[in-house]
Amino acid sequence: MSYSLSYSKAILVVIFISDKVRQGQYEYLSTASISEILNIPKPTLVKIMQSLNADGIIETKEGKQGGVMLTRDPSKITLLDIFNSIEKGKALFQTSFNILAQGKRPDNAQKSVSKVFDEVESQMKRSLSQKTIGEILSEMNS
DSSP states (O other), X not given: OOOOHHHHXXXXXXXXXXXXXXXXXXSOBOHHHHHHHHTOOHHHHXXXXXXXXXXXXXXXXXXXXXXXXXXXXXXXOBHHHHHHHHHTTOOSSOOOOOOSOOSHHHXXXXXXXXXXXXXXXXXXXXXXXXXXXXXXXXXXXX
C-alpha cells in the first residue's frame, strides 16, 4: 500500500481545528501549538497545511496573529476531501508488476489483480465520502 501517514495526521489536524471552533475558539490556531499537541513534526505539519489550504479546507495566515482556521463547516468536509487533498491522485496499490513472463496468461493475471485493486480502492473512496468531520465530532462526545 502506498498512502502516506500524512493522510491520517491530516484528519487529526482537521478534527482538532474543528473541535476548537465547536468549543467557541474562533481565533487562528498556531501551527506550533498544533504540532506540539498532536505530536506532528513541524515540517510534516507545514506540508499537510499547505495541501489543506490549497484545497480550501483551511485558511492559513502568517505573522504574530497568524495561524490556521477552518474555512468550511465540519459537516461539509468528508474524509475523502482530506484524502484527495493529501494524496493527490496516488494509487493505493502499486500495479507495476514488472514481471518477465509474457503472454496471454500472465497479462490476464495482472489485469485480474489490477481490477480487484481498483474495485477495493473505489469502495474505500465511497466509504470515505460518506463520513464527515462533523459526524466524527459528534461521535467524540458519545
